Amino acid sequence: MKAFAFLLCATALAVAGSAAGLGEIQSVYLLPMTAGLDQYLANHLTGEAVLRVVADPKRADAVFTDRLGEEFERRLEELYASQPPAPIAPAAQEGETKGESARQGAQAEPRVRFSSFGRGRGNVFLVEVRTRAVIWSAWEKPKDSTPEELDRAARRLVARLKRALGSR
Numbered sequence: 001m002k003a004f005a006f007l008l009c010a011t012a013l014a015v016a017g018s019a020a021g022l023g024e025i026q027s028v029y030l031l032p033m034t035a036g037l038d039q040y041l042a043n044h045l046t047g048e049a050v051l052r053v054v055a056d057p058k059r060a061d062a063v064f065t066d067r068l069g070e071e072f073e074r075r076l077e078e079l080y081a082s083q084p085p086a087p088i089a090p091a092a093q094e095g096e097t098k099g100e101s102a103r104q105g106a107q108a109e110p111r112v113r114f115s116s117f118g119r120g121r122g123n124v125f126l127v128e129v130r131t132r133a134v135i136w137s138a139w140e141k142p143k144d145s146t147p148e149e150l151d152r153a154a155r156r157l158v159a160r161l162k163r164a165l166g167s168r
Contacts, residue, residue, distance in 0.1 A: 021128060021131075021133065021135040022126075022135050022136050022164060022165060023165070024061065024128075025051065025061045025062045025126070025128070025135070026051065026052060026061055027051065027052040027053070027054045027059060027060050027061050027062075028045065028051050028052070028053055028054070028060055028061065028062050028063065028064055028126070029053075029054055029055075029056075029057040029059075029060035029062075029063050029064070029079075030042055030053065030063070030064045031063060031064065031065045031066075031072075031075065033064075033065070033066040033124075034066055035142070035145040035150060036150065037066065037124075037142070037150055037153065037154060038064065040147075040150045040151050040153070040154035040155075041064060041124070041154045041157060041158065043151075043154065044151075044154045044155050044157075044158040045158055045161075048158060048162065050158055050161060050162050050165065051161075057079040057080065057129075058079075058080070060129060061128065061129060061130075062126050062127060062128050062129055062135065063076070063079075063126070063127050063129060064124060064125070064126055064127075065124075065125050065127060066121075066123060066124055066125070068125055068127075068134070072127075073132075076127075076129075076132065080129060121141065122139050122140055122141025122142070123137060123138075123139050124137065124138055124139075124140065124157055125137045126161070136161060136164055138157055138160045138161070140153045140156050140157050140160075141153070
């Protein structure tokens with residue numbers, strides 16, 4: 001019986017802990033999503049005053065994305081790097097040919113592009129910038145990529161988020 005009570009308390013604390021993280025979020029940045037879903041989410045998040053959507057990722061408490069993984073992690077590093085970006089190499093130096101300059105530039109680490117093209121699976125994640133933890137997620141796959149269907153999906157996602165924020 002004591003073990004059951006302990007397990008129940010631990011579960012309640014875990015749920016309260018995750019809700020506390022969600023409750024701290026005031027502003028979000030939306031990364032490009034499949035079929036432009038990010039635009040519809042921004043519309044409903046601001047229209048219903050659920051969260052403040054910012055255009056500058058450095059002002060966001062969290063990031064909305066429809067992909068996780070290595071590409072997403074690189075994109076976060078790119079957006080939230082503590083060091084300023086490396087300066088752009090100057091034009092070809094004296095005695096250096098155009099080909100040598102191009103080869104040196106090619107040796108630098110390639111920049112990963114974050115594209116909205118791809119196979120969307122319907123998942124949307126809210127990732128806290130500071131901890132890089134997924135603090136909320138939902139699945140709502142639009143039936144197609146028509147504006148009406150994307151708007152409907154965004155409206156339903158925002159309604160779920162609103163309920164989660166209301167239960168803080």
